[in-house]
Amino acid sequence: MDLNPVILSIPLYFLLIGFELVYQLIKKAKIYRTNDAISNISCGISSQVTNAIWGVISVGMYQYVYTYWSISQIPNTWWSYLVLFLLVDLCYYWFHRASHEINFLWNTAHVVHHQSEDYNLSVALRQSSFGGAFSMVFYLPLALIGFNAYAFLAVKGINLIYQFWIHTEAIEKLPKWFEFLFNTPSHHRVHHGRNPKYIDRNHAGTLMIWDRMFGTFQAEEEKPTYGVTKPTNTWNPVWANVLPIVDMTNQVKVTPGFWNKLKVLFYKPGWQPAELGGYQVAPEVDKETYRKYDVHPHMPMIRYVFVQFVLVLTFTALFLFTQANYDFNTKLALVGYIMWSIAQLGILMENRRKWIPSEYLRLVASAVIIVFLIGGTSSFLIAGGFVLLFGIWLNSAQRLS
Structure with missing residues (x-):
């Protein structure tokens, strides 16, 4: 443990x-x-x-x-x-x-x-x-x-x-x-x-x-508006991690001069050379027009995603408590499966219906994980039941959405 x-x-x-x-x-x-x-x-x-x-x-x-x-x-x-x-x-x-x-x-x-x-x-x-x-x-x-x-x-x-x-x-x-x-x-x-x-x-x-x-203390005065000045606008946790790096890389590419490129990396966020407009100061928040990102699918798909999320969360907790029992390659494979799962569920929360077929594939991968970790004849029955039950539920949620 x-x-x-x-x-x-x-x-x-x-x-x-x-x-x-x-x-x-x-x-x-x-x-x-x-x-x-x-x-x-x-x-x-x-x-x-x-x-x-x-x-x-x-x-x-x-x-x-x-x-x-x-x-x-x-x-x-x-x-x-x-x-x-x-x-x-x-x-x-x-x-x-x-x-x-x-x-x-x-x-x-x-x-x-x-x-x-x-x-x-x-x-x-x-x-x-x-x-x-x-x-x-x-x-x-x-x-x-x-x-x-x-x-x-x-x-x-x-x-x-x-x-x-x-x-x-x-x-x-x-x-x-x-x-x-x-x-x-x-x-x-x-x-x-x-x-x-x-x-x-x-x-x-x-x-x-x-x-x-x-010298970095500030007392709370008016109620803060939370988030970042450039909203990420995604429920996909993998993309949430990658997008800022992609944006930073693109900023480096369009910045002229080697030293300016280094400054983009190591100066404060928002810095850019004068020829590109200079340092970008964070704008004030317009409380009247500000709206939170709030994309979501219809309720049947939300219910499906929530139950799958609870299962992935439970599996992750078990993995974290028992990770010392796995060799490096097994650990890497299980980490990959967990990352795929949370990314897939985040995409479904964004109502991207074209990604639903890949969820069926993830259910099959989940069954393989069950067989690998449990072993024995019973594991095949459990895995088969898992795919059948959630495959039917996903199909129903897809039609009702």
């Missing part, structure tokens, strides 16, 4: 999401949209399963620096964990800030987290599939100082778990002393705002002292 605190906390995440849904019913508030929530959690699935690959590389990198380059070996004591907690939070602040202020990092490692135009606990799960490939670089000084990988991963996990609960509108402002010291829902709502005054503010993980120290 994977002892990653973030993975072990998955049941808690969905319990809290359940509480937020109850809050929505009681308050008659429009906090969740099914299509957006499925997309958010699908991005979380994508992030976690790709981290099964990135994580090995990242931990190996950290362990290598600790083993061969560390200037000391700090014992695991209460005081060392306290110091490590502060340093992990500081490193997170700078990674997070860099991910907003360096275009390459923004588009590869972080923009996905900001794409949702809603703000609820499902948004906390919306993470980039490529963030794990870059974030470890910012934590390597901790290995160099002498904090071992076990202590680092435990504290980093706790740091990330803390950040889950602040993605909500159900909690307003907390006592002043708490708001001063810690990251809160109010502070983080600012961070997710696309209003010009809120952009690139409040990068804290746990402690707000870093934003106050380094």
Whole structure:
């Protein structure tokens, strides 16, 4: 079993999401949209399963620096964990800030987290599939100082778990002393705002002292408009990760001059040379004309997609808890199947009917996975029943839509 605190906390995440849904019913508030929530959690699935690959590389990198380059070996004591907690939070602040202020990092490692135009606990799960490939670089000084990988991963996990609960509108402002010291829902709502005054503010993980120290703090004033200045407009989590990279690549291609191309990658998002119009300032949000992206199929297909999503989510959770049991090739194949599944379901949520035939193919692939993992004669019966049941349901949903 994977002892990653973030993975072990998955049941808690969905319990809290359940509480937020109850809050929505009681308050008659429009906090969740099914299509957006499925997309958010699908991005979380994508992030976690790709981290099964990135994580090995990242931990190996950290362990290598600790083993061969560390200037000391700090014992695991209460005081060392306290110091490590502060340093992990500081490193997170700078990674997070860099991910907003360096275009390459923004588009590869972080923009996905900001794409949702809603703000609820499902948004906390919306993470980039490529963030794990870059974030470890910012934590390597901790290995160099002498904090071992076990202590680092435990504290980093706790740091990330803390950040889950602040993605909500159900909690307003907390006592002043708490708001001063810690990251809160109010502070983080600012961070997710696309209003010009809120952009690139409040990068804290746990402690707000870093934003106050380094000049990036902004208190919540008017209600933020959430999302990014160039909406992604897709429920497909794979495309949500790839599109910003495609846009950045196209921007590099049309930018004249080698040094200008480098500046596009490493300057702030929105930078371009003067001959192309200069730096693009984020526009104010027109509350009168602004509309959220809200494409969805008819209800029969929504029901089908929702049930398939729950099955894929359950399969993903089992995979994450048991991934240590698989060799690399099997792990890669299962990751590929999960990525295909969430992409396919996202496409169906966009009402792209021409992609329905590929869903029948995915059902067959699901049956193959069932036979492979369960084995024995019974697995063929289960797999056959799975394809028959959901094939009939999909056909019915297609006709009724």
